[in-house]
Amino acid sequence: EAGVTQFPSHSVIEKGQTVTLRCDPISGHDNLYWYRRVMGKEIKFLLHFVKESKQDESGMPNNRFLAERTGGTYSTLKVQPAELEDSGVYFCASSQAGTGGRDYTFGSGTRLTVV
Amino acid sequence: AQSVTQLDSQVPVFEEAPVELRCNYSSSVSVYLFWYVQYPNQGLQLLLKYLSGSTLVKGINGFEAEFNKSQTSFHLRKPSVHISDTAEYFCAVLSGTYKYIFGTGTRLKVLA
Numbered sequence: 166e167a168g169v170t171q172f173p174s175h176s177v178i179e180k181g182q183t184v185t186l187r188c189d190p191i192s193g194h195d196n197l198y199w200y201r202r203v204m205g206k207e208i209k210f211l212l213h214f215v216k217e218s219k220q221d222e223s224g225m226p227n228n229r230f231l232a233e234r235t236g237g238t239y240s241t242l243k244v245q246p247a248e249l250e251d252s253g254v255y256f257c258a259s260s261q262a263g264t265g266g267r268d269y270t271f272g273s274g275t276r277l278t279v280v
Numbered sequence: 281a282q283s284v285t286q287l288d289s290q291v292p293v294f295e296e297a298p299v300e301l302r303c304n305y306s307s308s309v310s311v312y313l314f315w316y317v318q319y320p321n322q323g324l325q326l327l328l329k330y331l332s333g334s335t336l337v338k339g340i341n342g343f344e345a346e347f348n349k350s351q352t353s354f355h356l357r358k359p360s361v362h363i364s365d366t367a368e369y370f371c372a373v374l375s376g377t378y379k380y381i382f383g384t385g386t387r388l389k390v391l392a
Contacts, residue, residue, distance in 0.1 A: 171323075196378065207284075208324075208370065208382040221379070256324060265378040267312060267331060273323030 169272035190259030286383035303371030
């Protein structure tokens, strides 16, 4: 079984540009989550999808961030326009319906550097 | 609100020595607790989790943790570390049914 796949693994962009991160969850996992770790700080929840619906987006920092999950499969997280403080590692995770947070699988993350 | 405190940001230890990474949580409800590890240039990997039952939880790679409700702690231990255990370790508590609250992480550096 393939795990949670994220790409790109690294991205370096200039301030003001747009970047799109992608996450492919484990096949059949209805729940998909995005987290972010800004350097030196804790890993923080961004949002949660159940299939294609946003269940909780309380952690999204501002309206420069847009997450989608069309068709309930892969998800994208777009940052537009990127700012310096957006630099960090973005993690995606997925879990089966009914297991919630008790049984996450995380991806390897995308390291975003905004210069 | 729930929170997680990892008291040590960095822990250096010599190879084959024991190690304890500390984690304290605050929660007014039943807790589910987790330890994750991130090896250099890799993603988050689950080491172990406490959902219920025995307070001593055994995980992968020889790690174990003990849930202590009175102390609100979930410290991670290994009796003898290897160079390959060098990584960053994260303690987390499940908030509600699906959201994790993480600590700030502890960097374990195993010295030869």
